[in-house]
Amino acid sequence: xxxxxxxxxxxxxxxxxxxxxxxxxxxxxxxxxxxxxxxxxxxxxxxxxxxxxxxxxxxxxxxxxxxxxxxxxxxxxxxxxxxxxxxxxxxxxxxxxxxxxxxxxxxxxxxxxxxxxxxxxxxxxxxxxxxxxxxxxxxxxxxxxxxxxxxxxxxxxxxxxxxxxxxxxxxxxxxxxxxxxxxxxxxxxxxxxxxxxxxxxxxxxxxxxxxxxxxxxxxxxxxxxxxxx
Amino acid sequence: xxxxxxxxxxxxxxxxxxxxxxxxxxxxxxxxxxxxxxxxxxxxxxxxxxxxxxxxxxxxxxxxxxxxxxxxxxxxxxxxxxxxxxxxxxxxxxxxxxxxxxxxxxxxxxxxxxxxxxxxxxxxxxxxxxxxxxxxxxxxxxxxxxxxxxxxxxxxxxxxxxxxxxxxxxxxxxxxxxxxxxxxxxxxxxxxxxxxxxxxxxxxxxxxxxxxxxxxxxxxxxxxxxxxx
DNA sequence: GCAAAAGTGTTGCTGTTACACCCATGA
DNA sequence: TCATGGGTGTAACAGCAACACTTTTGC
Numbered sequence: 001x002x003x004x005x006x007x008x009x010x011x012x013x014x015x016x017x018x019x020x021x022x023x024x025x026x027x028x029x030x031x032x033x034x035x036x037x038x039x040x041x042x043x044x045x046x047x048x049x050x051x052x053x054x055x056x057x058x059x060x061x062x063x064x065x066x067x068x069x070x071x072x073x074x075x076x077x078x079x080x081x082x083x084x085x086x087x088x089x090x091x092x093x094x095x096x097x098x099x100x101x102x103x104x105x106x107x108x109x110x111x112x113x114x115x116x117x118x119x120x121x122x123x124x125x126x127x128x129x130x131x132x133x134x135x136x137x138x139x140x141x142x143x144x145x146x147x148x149x150x151x152x153x154x155x156x157x158x159x160x161x162x163x164x165x166x167x168x169x170x171x172x173x174x175x176x177x178x179x180x181x182x183x184x185x186x187x188x189x190x191x192x193x194x195x196x197x198x199x200x201x202x203x204x205x206x207x208x209x210x211x212x213x214x215x216x217x218x219x220x221x222x223x224x225x226x227x228x229x
Numbered sequence: 230x231x232x233x234x235x236x237x238x239x240x241x242x243x244x245x246x247x248x249x250x251x252x253x254x255x256x257x258x259x260x261x262x263x264x265x266x267x268x269x270x271x272x273x274x275x276x277x278x279x280x281x282x283x284x285x286x287x288x289x290x291x292x293x294x295x296x297x298x299x300x301x302x303x304x305x306x307x308x309x310x311x312x313x314x315x316x317x318x319x320x321x322x323x324x325x326x327x328x329x330x331x332x333x334x335x336x337x338x339x340x341x342x343x344x345x346x347x348x349x350x351x352x353x354x355x356x357x358x359x360x361x362x363x364x365x366x367x368x369x370x371x372x373x374x375x376x377x378x379x380x381x382x383x384x385x386x387x388x389x390x391x392x393x394x395x396x397x398x399x400x401x402x403x404x405x406x407x408x409x410x411x412x413x414x415x416x417x418x419x420x421x422x423x424x425x426x427x428x429x430x431x432x433x434x435x436x437x438x439x440x441x442x443x444x445x446x447x448x449x450x451x452x453x454x455x456x457x458x
Numbered sequence: 459g460c461a462a463a464a465g466t467g468t469t470g471c472t473g474t475t476a477c478a479c480c481c482a483t484g485a
Numbered sequence: 486t487c488a489t490g491g492g493t494g495t496a497a498c499a500g501c502a503a504c505a506c507t508t509t510t511g512c
Binding site for chain 2: 488489
């Protein structure tokens, strides 16, 4: 910290931004929130929501603001976490911009509202396939890749899958979330054994009826971690 | 990214810095490189080397520059990795400074040279106990805590312990590095079994003689990972 | 009674822990 | 020969992967 003049902070010509990879489940698929750019560079391409950090603003506040302003919807993430900072010199043709990338998880149902929105500089917003997205602007594909990797990590260490679901849910539903995030099928018996032995789920007594045999409903147990490293 | 005017990058009044937690082994102990501040705030307190990022400079280049300029020594890290970005509004009394924290590993022997140095604004630099450091300036204790946690993680996922040692080393020496990083004793037999079964070590044929029974020397195998998430 | 989805156990493998004695060398 | 540190094996346990059939409901 000693290269800093003791007086005031010099305005370095390095712009600081946040980008947000916000995930939710829709149609049994993992979706990511993307905005379609309305201006150059990369006009009409899809991009992660992002924007410059303001001076009095915490990083996570900037992430929330950006999420809301670019989608015109009051999104309430269940989880928000910084996961990497992207600062390669050539990553943005407009100048030197370093971006702190965030991972957000939005609960079930969120996906309904954000079909069409119009921030100032976007053509719209949408929830698109996270594993097979369209071509993305800037280095946003790298950011998304890394966000997915972190999300997959968090399945093991925290129980982040729970945050994608409503308060009560069935085990097959939870398994579906894991499968969507990992992008592969899991064994039903092993999954149940593992999850139930962790003791983070409590049966609600109710059952969900519908097609086929009714399923036990569970909810998150009182003692559930959420953060790690 | 859409809150950015398409023209040029506005100079946000947010300063971007890097801080570096550089580790090395000395006297069988894990040490971290600290500089003693020569000016306010926190004059005479110890701090991690750090400084503002310049506009054309990659983040890791800034980390290397800061490491060198504040210690007046040509340090050649074996590993350098960004691990978290610290941006809390009140973390620096001089203004809004967001800092991308880096973890560096320096090889055995490095510790000899950096006893006394004099960058412009420091009283000196030194390698101090990483697990029991003196009081640190700003939020540098939080940064160090997180750096240690990441370093411990990297013992499992990469084989970062190897980077602390010279090209050839004995198994007890390697175990010593693990113990110093984890700050606890390990079982000799289990450690050997685990490391040898990983196949990342190849015996060099030579033995190290000295006190007691001579020890087999090993070197890093050709196929060794170094990075993960 | 049939379609659809929920639920259930066992076996083998692999990795981890705990634990105590003998071996090779230099002084 | 003794002090010093290097090197070795086994048994219990936990966690994980593979694998197929029965149960409950709605129609």
